[in-house]
Amino acid sequence: MNAHLKIRPDHLQRGAYLYIRQSSMRQVVENAESTRRQYGLRGRAVALGWRDEQIIVIDNDQGESGASATWREGFQRLVSDVGMGHAGIVMGLEVSRLARNNADWQRLLEICALADTLILDEDGVYDPASFNDRLLLGLKGTMSEAELHVIKARLRGGILNKARRGEFRCPLPTGLVYDHSGNAALDPDMQVRETIMHFFETFSRVGSASQTVKAFRAEGLLFPSRLHNSETVFRPLTASTAVRVLNNPRYAGAYAYGRRQFRRTIDGKKTVRARDNDDWLACIPDAHPGYVSWEQHQENLKILKANGHGYDTARASIPREGPALLQGRAVCGQCGWHFRVRYAARRGRQEAWYICDRAHTYRGEPRCQSIAGPPIDEAIGMLIAEQMTPAAVELALEVRQEILARHEEADRLRCRAIERAQTEADLAQRRFMLVDPNNRLVADTLEGEWNEKLRILANAREERERARQHDQFILDEAVHKRLVAMTVDFNKLWADPDTPNRERKRLLAYIIEDVTLVKLPAEGFTRAHVRFKGGKIQTLTTSSPKSSAEQVTTQPGIVELVDRLLDGHIYSEIADLLNQQGYRPGEAARRGRHDARFTSKRVAYLAHEYKLRPRYDRLRERGMLTKREAAVRLNIHEHTVARWAKHGLIASHAYNGHYHLYEVPDSNLPQKHCSRWDRLADRVAVRLENTSQARPSADVERGVV
Structure with a gap:
């Protein structure tokens, strides 16, 4: 009776909105009775006076949680229509069907009160504009939110309790499966097992996820991957897959739960944050068989962390392909940071430079040092060759034997791929042979699948043969003998151009801890303090290469x-x-x-x-005179000075091409020069006297006498 008193004619003129929701698709399928009860509210609306065509059903939020309205399009449409005054009543089986978030529920109540819209649930009809009804609806919303929290806490508590015992079943990564008893075990597929084992062995050898990917690509190997239908396929290894496998503790036989934390943002998106190892909800080492030990897994994590910290102070990076011998082991003698390696192509070859520029990068300060790599690397190589002992020669042989074992392991994995392809081809053949020949539609399809499997088998065999030809030096006895002869003289092995730079650096890592470099520009050399693994320190001095200037x-x-x-x-x-x-x-x-x-x-x-000092100044210091000065000194014309110098009467000295300075005779000249000078002077005096007697008036006018 109270419900009919709250419903007015203006309510009946607007629509009746029926909101239907289930929290998950599993509930939609299995809890069909709840869905029927929600759809049954249409009869309540008709009984209250709404026509059937006025009833609007919103059921597109099936399988969506009511914890938030952000991702529920149906609820957003309901709120929009209520705000525009299209709804006379909003119906829901329970308050929890409309919202389990108190903020969303109170927002809906506020809009319904402003739009004069009623709310109906299984218990009755409510007017949000009425204080008593608003109070009751608010309490129901609070209880609905608290109920969701209690349900989640109960479920979460059960999951955590099983997880702490290691009994909660989580999806296993590729390479691990649950056996018939429900325990985690290694994949029974031998190709999957051996490929994953080879992956961890390769990472232990090269020390880098990206280098592991390159090694798989160079060897022509594929990595297993499990699809959603539990089918295992083999794909090219990627860097993200390699990092994910290395970080997963399940491969080390440890049960782990709660490694990541999931949260919902304000826009409804799910965010993932990785937790630290100490914050995991459960971690039980040696809970099941693994591919590596727990200690090796921790060592792999340290290597990954060191590789990711390119600017770490105490970083000794893994060996790379570049020619810089001290890559990751050269320490700046001024600031203590590790040098960074830079390469430059000069004169047709790649040259390495050890550069310490972190202070410049971080604080804009001048660079500490920039040292050319070839002289340092050559001196270190000579030192290593001198320090090598017969035991070190055996180490070199072990490195070569490791390479042999590595190629044998890769060949074994290729054989596994051929076996798998042969099995699938045989299975496709049996399927084709069992089909009725008259059923051409099925027969053609099975024949195509058989041909495809045969093609895959042929490709696998060709890939193995191609890889074996590439690694044929393993089976070449003559090459092996040359290798043994070469290792007797370590200098030849070190200088062998076929020896990869990475192998040289690996050999260096067994002997040298680090090298501190100090450049002395004023003296023109670089001092290198070598610290060996046993603690011994030796100092080397190398000449710094000259700059272009x-x-x-x-x-x-x-x-x-x-x-x-x-x-x-x-x-x-x-x-x-x-x-x-x-x-x-x-x-x-x-x-x-x-x-x-x-x-x-x-x-x-x-x-x-x-x-x-110019030659002109040197001659002037020795008393040489210019042509003008010599002419004044001798009381003759400048041209006469040049002619006398030409005939050797006076000495001339060139100082700049055609320019000369003259040496005036003095009492220190040899006698032959003086007598010649006297005879020349007497001859000139007689000629002047005769000329003066012949033309006295003209000479007086011209001032010759």
Whole structure:
């Protein structure tokens, strides 16, 4: 009776909205009675006065949780229609069907109160605008949210209790299955087992997930993967798969639960956050058989963590393919950080440089050091060759034997792939032989599947043969003998171009802990402090390679020689002397031009660049005079000075091409020069006297006398 009093004609003029929801699709399938009860509310609406065509059913939220309205499109449509005044009443079997979140429920009540919309559940009809009904509906919403929490806590508690005992069954990764007793065990498929074992052995050898992927690709191996229908397929190994396998403790035989934490964001999306090992809800080592030990799993995690920290202070990275011998082991002697390796292609080859620039990267400070790698690597290689003992030669043989075993393991996995392909081809053949020949539709399909399996089998055999040809040196006895002979002399093994750089670094890792480098630019060399595994320390000194500016610089000995030659020679004469003695300019030496020669311009540039005293100043210091000064001193014309110098009457000294300085005779000259000078002076005096007597008036006017 109270329900009819709350329903007014304006309510009946609007629609009656029936909201239907089940929390999961399993409930929709198995709890069919609840679904029928919810659809039965249509009769209640008709009984209250709504026509059948006015009843709007919203059931597109089937299988959706009521914990939030973010991902429920049906509930959002219901709230929208109520807000626009289209709904006279909202019907739901229980408050929990409409919402299990108190915030969503209170929002719906507020909108219904503003739009004058009634709410109906199995217990009765409520008016959200009425205080008593609003209070009752609010309590029901709170109880619905608390009920969800209690249900989740009860279920969660049971799961955690079983997980702490290691009895809660979680999906197992590829390579592990549940046996008939429900216990985790290794996959009975031998190809799957051996491939995963080979994966962990390869990672222990190369020390990197990406290098493991490259090794699988180089060997032509595929990695198993389990589909949703529990079918196992083999695919190319990827870096993400490798990291996921290495981080999964189930491969180490440990039962783990709660490694990740799932949360819902405000927009309804699910976020995943990885927990630390100490925050796992359950971790039971040695709970079932595994492919590696728990200790090896922890070591693998440390390697992955070290590989991911490229700027770690104490990082010693794994051996790579580059030629830098001290990659990951060179320490800066100024700041203590590990050097970073940079490569540059110069003069047709790849050169390594050890660079410490973290202070520059982080704080904008100047770079600590930049050291060329070839001189350091050559000195370290010579030191290693000197330190090698017969035991070290046996170590080199063991490394080679490891390579042999590695290729044998890869060949065995290829044989497993051939066996699997042969089994599938035989199965396809039997299926084809059992079909009725008259049923061509089925026969053609089975024949196509048989042909496809035969093609896969042929490809597997060809791949194995191709890989065996690539690794044929394993079976070559002559090559093996050469290998044994080479290992007797470790220097040959170290310098062998066929020895990969990664193997050299692996050999180095057995002997050297780290190398501290200190560059001394003023002295032109680098000091390397080598710390061996046993604690012994040895210091090496290597010459630093010259920079481009230093390479074009002329040798100091040539500059000193030019300085001495300037006392008695001009630039062109000095250039000829240098060329005769086999000297070459610095720029030509850097470029490898052995035919380059000194020229007068090059010698002049050296004198100017190194501020050598000019030849002009040297001659002036010795008392030489210019042409004008000599003419004034001798009381003759400048041209006469040049002619006298040409005929040897006075000495001239060139200082810059055609320019000369003159040596004026004095009392210290030899007697033959003085008598010749006297005779020349007497002859000039007689001629002047005769000329003066012949034309006295003209000479007086011109001032000759």
